[in-house]
Amino acid sequence: MTGLFQHATAVHRTRGAELEPSTDVRAGVPTDMSAEASFDAMVQPGWDIGGNANGGYLLAIAGRAMVEVTRRPPLTITAHYLAPAPAGPCSVDVALVRAGRRTATATASLRQGGGEGGREVIRVLGTFAEQSDDGPVFVAGAPPPLPPYEECVEPAQPHEGPRPALNERLAVRLRPGDDGFREGRPTGTAEIAGWFAFADERPVDAIGLLLVADAFAPAVFNTELPVAWVPTLELTVHVRGVPAPGPLRCVFRSRFVHGGLLEEDGEVWDAGDRLVAQSRQLALTPR
Amino acid sequence: MTGLFQHATAVHRTRGAELEPSTDVRAGVPTDMSAEASFDAMVQPGWDIGGNANGGYLLAIAGRAMVEVTRRPPLTITAHYLAPAPAGPCSVDVALVRAGRRTATATASLRQGGGEGGREVIRVLGTFAEQSDDGPVFVAGAPPPLPPYEECVEPAQPHEGPRPALNERLAVRLRPGDDGFREGRPTGTAEIAGWFAFADERPVDAIGLLLVADAFAPAVFNTELPVAWVPTLELTVHVRGVPAPGPLRCVFRSRFVHGGLLEEDGEVWDAGDRLVAQSRQLALTPR
Numbered sequence: 001m002t003g004l005f006q007h008a009t010a011v012h013r014t015r016g017a018e019l020e021p022s023t024d025v026r027a028g029v030p031t032d033m034s035a036e037a038s039f040d041a042m043v044q045p046g047w048d049i050g051g052n053a054n055g056g057y058l059l060a061i062a063g064r065a066m067v068e069v070t071r072r073p074p075l076t077i078t079a080h081y082l083a084p085a086p087a088g089p090c091s092v093d094v095a096l097v098r099a100g101r102r103t104a105t106a107t108a109s110l111r112q113g114g115g116e117g118g119r120e121v122i123r124v125l126g127t128f129a130e131q132s133d134d135g136p137v138f139v140a141g142a143p144p145p146l147p148p149y150e151e152c153v154e155p156a157q158p159h160e161g162p163r164p165a166l167n168e169r170l171a172v173r174l175r176p177g178d179d180g181f182r183e184g185r186p187t188g189t190a191e192i193a194g195w196f197a198f199a200d201e202r203p204v205d206a207i208g209l210l211l212v213a214d215a216f217a218p219a220v221f222n223t224e225l226p227v228a229w230v231p232t233l234e235l236t237v238h239v240r241g242v243p244a245p246g247p248l249r250c251v252f253r254s255r256f257v258h259g260g261l262l263e264e265d266g267e268v269w270d271a272g273d274r275l276v277a278q279s280r281q282l283a284l285t286p287r
Numbered sequence: 288m289t290g291l292f293q294h295a296t297a298v299h300r301t302r303g304a305e306l307e308p309s310t311d312v313r314a315g316v317p318t319d320m321s322a323e324a325s326f327d328a329m330v331q332p333g334w335d336i337g338g339n340a341n342g343g344y345l346l347a348i349a350g351r352a353m354v355e356v357t358r359r360p361p362l363t364i365t366a367h368y369l370a371p372a373p374a375g376p377c378s379v380d381v382a383l384v385r386a387g388r389r390t391a392t393a394t395a396s397l398r399q400g401g402g403e404g405g406r407e408v409i410r411v412l413g414t415f416a417e418q419s420d421d422g423p424v425f426v427a428g429a430p431p432p433l434p435p436y437e438e439c440v441e442p443a444q445p446h447e448g449p450r451p452a453l454n455e456r457l458a459v460r461l462r463p464g465d466d467g468f469r470e471g472r473p474t475g476t477a478e479i480a481g482w483f484a485f486a487d488e489r490p491v492d493a494i495g496l497l498l499v500a501d502a503f504a505p506a507v508f509n510t511e512l513p514v515a516w517v518p519t520l521e522l523t524v525h526v527r528g529v530p531a532p533g534p535l536r537c538v539f540r541s542r543f544v545h546g547g548l549l550e551e552d553g554e555v556w557d558a559g560d561r562l563v564a565q566s567r568q569l570a571l572t573p574r
Contacts, residue, residue: 075520075548075569076367076520076521076569078365078412078521078523080363080384080392080412080413080414082384082385082392083385097367097369097407097410098369098370098407098410103520105367105369105410107394107410107412120384120385123384123392123394123412124412125365125367125394125410125411125412126367127367127520127521131546132546132547133546134546134547134572135544135545135546135547135548135572135574136511136512136544136572137544137545138477138507138510138512138541138543138544138545138549139542139543139544139545140476140477140540140541140542140543141542141543189427190425190427220425223425224423225423225425233362233363233390233414234363234365234414234523236365236521236523236567238550238567238569240543240545240546240548240550241545241546253427254425254427255426255427255428256425256426256427256428256527256562256565257422257423257424257425257426258422258424258425258426258527258528258561258562259418259419259420259421259422259527259528260419260421260422261362261422261527262425263525263527263565274545275543275545278543278550278567280523280525280567282362282363282525285421285422285423287422
């Protein structure tokens with residue numbers, strides 16, 4: 001399957017041993033097997049807010065390179081954000097930490113600028129495994145109640161400045177009222193909810209979920225905090241399922257804003273009422 | 288300040304440049320400055336459950352070594368668990384990823400067994416910074432309602448097997464009823480709450496909070512799931528403040544158990560009703 005998002009996060013191996021999945025990773029290997037590989041990729045234009053690529057998009061690029069090495073989709077992945085990334089070439093260095101029978105752990109470093117003078121943009125640590133349907137089910141939660149997709153609203157044009165290019169790539173629809181902050185009418189609750197889909201209606205895979213986790217405006221925009229840049233320090237995403245086809249219901253909430261920092265928790269639910277991703281980030285409070 | 292826990296997580300630098308904080312890290316350095324250092328430490332006996340060291344305790348050892356390199360306390364730190372760790376010597380290799388004016392990001396690898404035949408126990412990625420009192424405050428949450436410390440109960444002796452050694456180090460007191468699962472009377476809600484203190488009444492610092500985040504029995508023990516080993520795959524802790532003196536109020540909840548995996552969310556509140564840590568882990572469902 002090829003398409004807009006897969007193209008946008010394409011990675012090309014430039015060095016490092018090709019693992020033989022039948023004899024190495026899939027069959028289980030000694031816990032200290034090491035494997036490293038480097039990839040070239042592009043931070044494509046159009047995945048940015050104000051010229052700097054979306055943090056979830058950058059995580060998706062790194063995640064796709066890590067999948068090439070671990071041969072499994074992401075299960076839990078954490079990125080620490082070191083520098084903003086404009087559109088342009090980047091490299092992703094992946095190192096396998098441990099490959100077991102079911103899970104594989106790896107690190108990645110996404111850099112721009114190349115060579116010694118290059119700049120590291122994100123450092124990533126993740127554990128990768130196929131989803132399973134095993135075991136007991138205990139769910140204390142439900143998808144956010146939302147009007148149908150067609151009755152939700154496109155993210156509004158910001159009051160000042162250009163429309164975020166990201167909005168052209170995505171077909172996000174917000175719960176009516178949740179982007180009133182653009183017009184100076186925040187709801188007063190640090191929550192934002194809505195539907196997520198790609199503009200080209202492509203299904204959201206495990207890599208796509210990494211983008212979903214950072215694709216909405218910050219929930220704190222619905223408080224009295226200023227609507228300004230919220231720099232993410234760290235984003236962790238748990239991928240809990242492969243989404244069923246159809247738009248995803250998402251809700252993001254911030255509960256603890258103090259000390260110049262805020263956390264934001266996200267839930268992503270699929271059309272089958274299954275939680276497919278959970279996210280948490282720590283960010284600097286907007287000034 | 289020295290004491291039981293600081294001793295228990297002591298690290299001794301064995302190689303790597305000593306940074307000059309006045310000229311390097313604290314003053315801000317180029318984003319690609321690299322610094323590596325190695326430390327010897329001990330996984331002390333008595334911090335284990337059934338012979339394998341507690342995951343939060345291991346994270347605290349790695350975190351203390353990372354503080355030596357970054358010269359700052361932890362802000363957000365993620366560990367991926369690779370192998371169980373019995374008591375005995377370990378090494379921690381720390382590499383600085385980036386040091387900025389306020390924050391510094393580093394990785395760590397805790398290993399046992401030494402040399403090429405050694406085994407990596409945890410891989411850690413964290414960002415470190417002093418806490419600040421800056422900025423707006425917006426809190427949608429409150430400490431868990433608990434009876435006074437004296438009216439809460441010591442964690443019960445497990446029905447079978449030895450008492451966890453960890454219980455001797457800590458003075459945890461559980462909300463009455465929350466450990467009824469030991470006697471086959473789970474509450475039915477995947478939640479466990481109580482007070483945390485060290486047995487020697489030592490104050491809990493930022494490193495101590497990393498232990499607190501994993502010091503309670505799994506919340507799912509209060510459901511119909513089996514009371515058995517819950518192997519943590521990944522644990523992320525946000526340190527949101529330095530605790531005021533006195534026991535800490537803690538609550539841990541699991542909301543999403545499916546696909547052989549569970550998440551557990553924790554909150555740690557100090558005597559001043561301030562959230563001082565937030566945690567989330569992804570673990571394998573007990574069998």
